[in-house]
Amino acid sequence: MDLNSVYQRLNTGSKKWSHYPNDVLPMWVADMDFPVAEPILQALKGRLEHPLLGYSVAQDALRQTLVTHLANHYDWHILPEDLVFLPGVEPGVNMALNTLAPSGSGVLVQTPNYAPLLSAPANWKLPRVDLPFRADANGQYPTDLAALYKALPSVGSLLLSNPHNPLGKVFDREELRAIGDACVQHDVLIISDEIHADILFDGRRHTPIAALDPEIAARCVTLMSASKAWNIAGMKTAFAVIQNAELRERFNEGRMGLVDSVNVLGLEATQAAYRHGAPWLAHVNAYLQDNRDYLADAIKTRFPGIHMNLPQSTYLAWLDCSALDIEHPQRFFLTQAKVALSEGLEFGDNCGQFVRLNFGCPRPMLEEALLRMERSLQQLRDR
Numbered sequence: 001m002d003l004n005s006v007y008q009r010l011n012t013g014s015k016k017w018s019h020y021p022n023d024v025l026p027m028w029v030a031d032m033d034f035p036v037a038e039p040i041l042q043a044l045k046g047r048l049e050h051p052l053l054g055y056s057v058a059q060d061a062l063r064q065t066l067v068t069h070l071a072n073h074y075d076w077h078i079l080p081e082d083l084v085f086l087p088g089v090e091p092g093v094n095m096a097l098n099t100l101a102p103s104g105s106g107v108l109v110q111t112p113n114y115a116p117l118l119s120a121p122a123n124w125k126l127p128r129v130d131l132p133f134r135a136d137a138n139g140q141y142p143t144d145l146a147a148l149y150k151a152l153p154s155v156g157s158l159l160l161s162n163p164h165n166p167l168g169k170v171f172d173r174e175e176l177r178a179i180g181d182a183c184v185q186h187d188v189l190i191i192s193d194e195i196h197a198d199i200l201f202d203g204r205r206h207t208p209i210a211a212l213d214p215e216i217a218a219r220c221v222t223l224m225s226a227s228k229a230w231n232i233a234g235m236k237t238a239f240a241v242i243q244n245a246e247l248r249e250r251f252n253e254g255r256m257g258l259v260d261s262v263n264v265l266g267l268e269a270t271q272a273a274y275r276h277g278a279p280w281l282a283h284v285n286a287y288l289q290d291n292r293d294y295l296a297d298a299i300k301t302r303f304p305g306i307h308m309n310l311p312q313s314t315y316l317a318w319l320d321c322s323a324l325d326i327e328h329p330q331r332f333f334l335t336q337a338k339v340a341l342s343e344g345l346e347f348g349d350n351c352g353q354f355v356r357l358n359f360g361c362p363r364p365m366l367e368e369a370l371l372r373m374e375r376s377l378q379q380l381r382d383r
């Protein structure tokens with residue numbers, strides 16, 4: 001599999017490639033510029049041999065595939081009936097808040113964070129309570145447990161992003177245990193967005209917070225999908241794991257008329273990804289880790305005004321451009337370098353000097369983006 005080949009995606013309906021003019025290199029929304037794994041393509045083609053595409057539901061085989069994946073990869077032991085299939089993680093987060101968060105209760109969200117997680121509480125008229133991350137001297141982002149303990153008594157739920165977008169942080173077991181235990185103590189619902197769980201660098205393992213303890217699991221809605229790791233976001237297929245039957249029932253009642261069933265092809269793609277997609281994913285994770293290291297080295301040696309901490313997961317780099325002394329870094333790179341990055345302010349109120357760069361692309365594309373950015377800064381200095 002050659003991940004260095006750049007695929008032409010203009011005129012394919014791609015959101016990433018149609019949002020900006022054609023001369024802009026899109027390094028923003030979280031999808032990768034890699035072709036989908038062969039077993040997934042074969043499963044889709046195979047399904048299309050049958051010319052009927054009616055309403056579909058997850059079959060036992062898919063449920064069993066997921067149960068096995070969670071057990072083998074995260075030592076998380078669930079039952080097939082704990083799974084609820086959804087057309088996306090974002091709808092799942094919103095459904096959980098709408099149906100399970102106590103009315104009017106606060107929602108604790110770590111900042112910066114993925115924009116739809118930040119905005120979700122307001123969708124349901126729930127106040128958002130921010131819990132900021134601060135990088136330590138080693139470039140890690142530990143949860144501020146003292147601030148968490150202070151905030152928990154006054155909120156009804158916690159929204160977790162693990163692995164974290166945009167910081168690329170993989171939460172470790174001890175940290176999750178401290179967070180989970182405190183949520184049990186204060187009777188706080190945990191909504192854990194684990195969509196990036198299978199993208200892991202440097203030999204790391206992913207820990208679902210619900211896997212730590214049955215008492216923690218009893219208050220968890222965990223959301224997962226093959227969409228990020230296997231690059232099938234357009235399939236719009238995800239799943240929730242809700243081990244507490246009472247929570248699951250309320251969650252399912254809340255979907256009525258709002259959140260529909262899952263796409264027929266999405267179910268096929270999900271099954272193929274988790275069952276046969278491991279070799280492809282191992283190759284892609286290694287490639288992404290190399291891209292991450294190449295990017296980090298380029299930032300260090302060629303961009304003295306930009307700082308980046310190493311992401312431990314995701315193909316997203318959170319770049320601190322404060323030292324560039326540019327009023328609006330995202331707009332600068334878009335207009336002057338013709339490189340579209342994600343705007344820091346989407347992820348938090350104090351993040352105007354940050355941009356998020358998607359390095360889930362062939363190396364030549366990453367090189368081109370960095371070259372364009374470097375030239376734009378050189379031109380600025382020459383002015």
Ligand SMILES: Cc1ncc(COP(=O)(O)O)c(C=O)c1O
Nearest residue numbers: 030088089090091114165195238
């Ligand atoms: C942390 C996180 N959650 C959710 C989503 C979106 O998930 P979905 O497309 O399944 O709604 C993304 C997409 O980038 C994400 O990064």
